[in-house]
Amino acid sequence: MSALAIAALVLVCIWLGVLTFVVILLVRQIGLLTVRLSIASQTLSLDDDGPELGSSVPEDVASVLPEPEEKERAYLLLISAGCDPCRELAADLHGRRFEQNIVALVPGREELASELAALLPSEMRVVRDPKATSLAESLDLESTPFALEVESGTVTRKAHLHGGVSALIEFLDSGSAPVQKKSFVEITEREAIEGR
Numbered sequence: 001m002s003a004l005a006i007a008a009l010v011l012v013c014i015w016l017g018v019l020t021f022v023v024i025l026l027v028r029q030i031g032l033l034t035v036r037l038s039i040a041s042q043t044l045s046l047d048d049d050g051p052e053l054g055s056s057v058p059e060d061v062a063s064v065l066p067e068p069e070e071k072e073r074a075y076l077l078l079i080s081a082g083c084d085p086c087r088e089l090a091a092d093l094h095g096r097r098f099e100q101n102i103v104a105l106v107p108g109r110e111e112l113a114s115e116l117a118a119l120l121p122s123e124m125r126v127v128r129d130p131k132a133t134s135l136a137e138s139l140d141l142e143s144t145p146f147a148l149e150v151e152s153g154t155v156t157r158k159a160h161l162h163g164g165v166s167a168l169i170e171f172l173d174s175g176s177a178p179v180q181k182k183s184f185v186e187i188t189e190r191e192a193i194e195g196r
Helices: 003-047 084-093 110-119 131-138 165-176 184-194
Strands: 073-078 102-106 125-128 146-151 154-160
Touching: 084 110, 084 165, 102 110, 102 131, 110 125, 125 131, 146 165, 154 165
Parallel strands: 073 102, 102 125
Antiparallel strands: 073 146, 146 154
16 A cells, blocks of 8 residues: 555545544534423423412312411422432432421322432421322422422412522522512613613
């Protein structure tokens, strides 16, 4: 084989290696975009999942919530025993303490649900199957992990918790923060700064 043929073969191999690397990067980017789009579509379907904001919770759900005199707000957390993000969320919640009154609905096979329930903080009330499934069905919840805020028997907020424990903490903290009213001057100044 001549030196020219060897050089050509080496160049072809290098070119094929570069093309292979570019194809792998493209496949990776397409995969990331697909995951982001699926999360975005799940976020967009928040209105379709669970009860409507402002609606009353069904009586069977109200029976597992604390009495309104105890605490005004209560939170329902739906985590399924067969859901990987739910297991990660439960593992991250292990050892944490919450001041909020949270009721966790844990549907699924008993042995998996028991393992998941054992990871949840001790102050969190846990409801397992068969009642957990019937409560999730009466709330029309289809995706997990999911959180609802209930105030005086009315659904005030809801969220998908795809961000794990940080999404749950943000959801709980934003609900307990007092609403600050802004004056007309503050709103006008902010709009002027943002160029509206």
